[in-house]
């Protein structure tokens with residue numbers, strides 16, 4: 126854990142355990158005010174047969190089209206709950222690695238869609254504030270090429286701001302209006318993948334970071350599909366000035382492991398309404414993730430520690446990694462991807 130800056134609050138091990146207990150419950154659940162804001166926003170759009178749109182997104186190999194308010198509201202209802210939970214776990218992981226939380230968090234969410242990142246951050250900072258007895262504030266900028274997504278996002282954020290217990294500011298822009306700005310945390314969630322037509326994570330992220338020189342930390346979340354997952358693993362080697370700090374630090378080695386995590390979650394009525402026959406899939410959520418930083422050291426790996434990166438095999442073994450060096454280890458039953466294990470497979474540190 127590095128020193129705690131003056132404008133930040135120490136994130137103690139006890140507080141981390143308390144927050145993890147809520148954020149990573151099983152099955153996972155949305156905070157009550159996020160859920161209400163999300164369901165009310167979806168209901169406002171009165172989309173007729175939203176699952177027809179989802180059928181189209183599933184059936185065609187073409188880039189998903191979120192160009193209409195109906196499509197954007199359907200995305201919010203069908204995929205928003207899962208996204209909120211992925212953002213929360215990933216940002217919790219970043220704060221845990223850093224060992225502190227900035228009092229005034231400033232975030233640019235690129236490919237924000239309907240601004241579910243705002244919902245996740247308000248919920249997480251409110252929870253952290255309660256547990257730590259501190260006040261946090263959030264300044265959030267959504268960037269997206271779809272105006273419809275930004276409009277639905279504004280409606281969602283207005284509802285959240287009406288009820289929020291923390292100070293927030295919200296802004297949005299299209300990618301062409303992106304200008305150097307004060308945000309220090311960049312988040313990209315479910316943007317650099319085949320369905321979005323963005324096949325080269327390194328190229329997109331490098332170009333983006335050149336336009337945002339104030340960014341110090343980057344959180345990338347992607348679906349657990351093979352191509353983006355493997356790219357995330359070696360992305361650190363392609364970014365100047367940034368190190369790959371977690372959950373599996375690659376220390377500049379060009380790794381291509383297919384690593385992802387999954388969790389179970391409640392299925393909400395907005396998901397059933399928007400997803401139709403695809404709704405049962407919303408009970409399980411898989412994702413890949415990587416954290417990069419200009420200023421923070423990578424996750425500490427002492428002695429013979431390894432990070433679990435593969436899925437458990439029938440033999441009880443899984444691939445683990447230590448700065449690019451792989452080892453297959455028989456794991457204790459409770460170990461999951463991204464936990465830190467000892468050479469004999471015991472969990473030394475949970476993720477996040």
Ligand SMILES: C[S@@+](CC[C@H](N)C(=O)[O-])C[C@H]1O[C@@H](n2cnc3c(N)ncnc32)[C@H](O)[C@@H]1O
Nearest residue numbers: 208236237238269270271274300314315316321
């Ligand atoms: C699957 S949605 C993800 C939304 C949100 N981040 C989430 O995790 O739920 C992907 C979003 O990225 C946007 N997007 C994809 N490529 C983009 C690009 N090159 N520039 C700006 N926005 C982009 C799309 O318009 C869409 O709203």
